[in-house]
Amino acid sequence: MNVSFIIRWLIASALVPACVSAQQPARDTLSLVRALSYPYPTNLVASARSTRIAWVFNQQGRRNIWTADAPDYRASQLTHYTADDGQELTELSVTADGNTISYVRGGDHDANWPEAVPPNPQSATVQPKVAIWAVATHGGDPHMLAEGDDPVVSPRGDRVVFTRAGQLWVVPIDGSSPAKQLFYARGANGSATWSPDGSRLAFVSDRGDHSLVGVYADDSTPVRWMAPSTSHDGSPQWSPDGKSIAFARTRGDGGAPEPMLKLVPNPWSIWTADAATGSAHVVWTSPATLRGSYPETDGEANLHWAAGDRLIFLADLDGWPHLYSIATSGGTPLLLTPGSFMTEFVAISPDRRTLVYAANSGADSNDVDRRHIFRVPVDRAELQSLTPGPGVEWSPTFTGDGQSIAFIAAGTATPPLPAIMPAAGGTPHSLGSELIAEFPSAQFVTPRKVVFKSADGTMVHGQLFERAGGSPPKSGIVFVHGGPPRQMLLGWHYMDYYSNAYAVNQYLASQGYVVLTVNYRLGIGYGHEFHHPAHAGPAGESEYQDVKAAGEYLRALAQVDPARIGIWGGSYGGLLTALALARNSDIFHTGVDLHGVHDWPVGMGMWETSSARRPYEQSDSKAAMEIAWQSSPVADIAKWKSPVLLIQGDDDRNVRFHQTVDLARRLEKHGVRYEELVLPDEIHGFLRHASWLTADSATTAWFRRELPTRGP
Secondary structure (H helix, E strand, O other): OHHHHHHHHHHHHHHHHHHHHHOOOOOOOOOHHHOOOEEEEEEEEOOOOOOOOOEEEEEOEEEEEEEEEOOOOOEEEEOOOOOOOOOEEEEEOOOOOOOOOEEEEOOOOOOOOOOOOOOOOOOOOOOOOOOEEEEEEOOOOOOOEEEEEEEOOOOOOOEEEEOOOEEEEEEEEEOOOOOOOOOOOOOEEEEEEOOOOOEEEEEEEEEEOOOOEEEEEEOOOOEEOOOOOOOOOOOOOOOOOOEEEEEEEEEEOOOOOOOOOOOOOEEEEEEEEEEEOEEEEEEEOOOOOOOOOOOOOOOOOOOOEEOOOEEEEEEEEOOOOOEEEEEEOOOOEEEOOOOOEEEEEEEEEEOOOOOEEEEOOOOOOOHHHHOOOEEEEEEOOOOOOOOOOOOOEEEEEOOOOOOOEEEEEOOOOOOEEEEEEOOOOOOOOEHHHHHHHOOOHOHHHHOOEEEEOOOOOEEEEEEEEEEOOOOEEEEEEEOOOOOOOOOOOOOOOOOHHHHHHHHHHHHHHOOOEEEEEEEEEOOOOOOOOOOOOOOOOOOOOOOHHHHHHHHHHHHHHHOOEEEEEEEEEEEEEHHHHHHHHHHOOOOOEEEEEOOOOOOOHHHHOOOOOOOOOOOOOOOOOOHHHHHHHOOHHHHHHHHHHOOOEEEEEOOOOOOOHHHHHHHHHHHHOOOOOEEEEEEOOOOOOOHHHHHHHHHHHHHHHHHHOOOEEEOO
């Protein structure tokens, strides 16, 4: 393996920030550093009763809490963390009076599996902590309340309940006394939800093969369990009067093994229980069909207790993730959001009469690849579009007085910012726009929607990035998202991971590449069947047809050199990048694989769940393991000819680092040229801005070397 190239750009990238601060690049060019210089807002929340809102801005790794309040909603910074130290700020909550914000600092809140030790991406010599903090909204330094996670502030605003080691703890929000365990319950306890008056707590106790919803009242009263069963119960929601609890129920683990090579329904139901006695009745049961399966999009069941004794939930019953309303007494659910689009980021108004949500819907045919904010009453399908146009908007929430809606908005060139608008509709007001005053928006291109056909006839959406000018033929690059339940958009993304990719693709376009992002099947935004295709993933990788079709689409463009096509992607996109290089080195000349899965049976732990465990009840596990192997990039290593750059953090908690170690050894044995960039102590979605800059610099430098193009 040639490491000299990696060493050279590592040295160069380490010097980039200093050089930039001394002398900015010319304003008519787009540097990678400037493309990645945007602040990114997350965790937008609102007080339950006051008009205050809060969010986190990540400014090149410096994460801080910002806030705004009526009447002018002027953004102001509350915390003043100054280092790119990789310590997340998450789980924001604003007290009902708007005077205090609690939050979590540290950890990895997007991990697939828990680790006892928090991530340490800075390789600091002092072990980081995951801790709950509080800060006053009218000034003052934050104070640490306790080590723990998942804080929920009481409606009274006086204390915070949180999780630690599978138990629920409580601490005064002013830190006036140490935290203490609130009560003991067997299992891993979480999903704490205060009753409306703050006197009781509903929670979920995960017992492994089943889970229970419980209610804690006080130390002298035993925990009351809501209709305990062999099922998995979750998403507890209190009624406005605090007398009842609604929850979602899915099947407990067990039974005969399900087929691994066939899609099977995952039915579910909605229940309500008397909070005092635990007696319960079923309100609604899904059909035992694929479309009736428990939803897997943002918020999953999205269960809300609405006004008029109605329950709100999300389901794919008509082939799209839509909102439904049903009386707590039962009956036929009312479809609130009819149409060929999906709903995400659902919130309910303080009076529980109105819902706001984001959807890929609108008057423009391009809106299928955007998100806009809508509102709808809880008892009838009267949809109102609040943010039409060419932008992308997400994460809506009502202010505590119900008069305004806060959300995050972006364009094709304007980076995401919080915004606020009247709840009835009107002109949004951006918050924090001074932070992007120097951002090189003018150098960004407007991506355009393209649709092409896969080998089996599936219609596939993508976004094409190309800067005018330059001498053809140009080089083409396919970008493959991860997840896989994701959708790349015609603008900045609502996940910071993919906003980073958006900025990199913009930079590649500025360098003369024609870039195509492909929304392959398994992704969201195009209906239930597209999201849940047959023979996908380890059951046959049917989605790879769409990636191959994207490469063929680029090759067919008149301005693109068909012999100069590259590919890159991360996570599941890394898997598909590796698969493309292994199966079709004739199409994909080179690629960059970030933390991809390369061996399905090992990555899924299928060896441990094989027929050897239960030889008398094999199901189709033996055939499934064989197909999973055939669906893996390493199965086609003998055909892999194209050079590749491998990138991964070695504390990855979503994809085992061994997946990259194993692939490197196989490539080496077969004489495939590769280079590697290992980021010690980094996780899957890199926590430090410096890590992203290093990885993105390596990616773009790799393409400049391996896939030269004629710039604009």
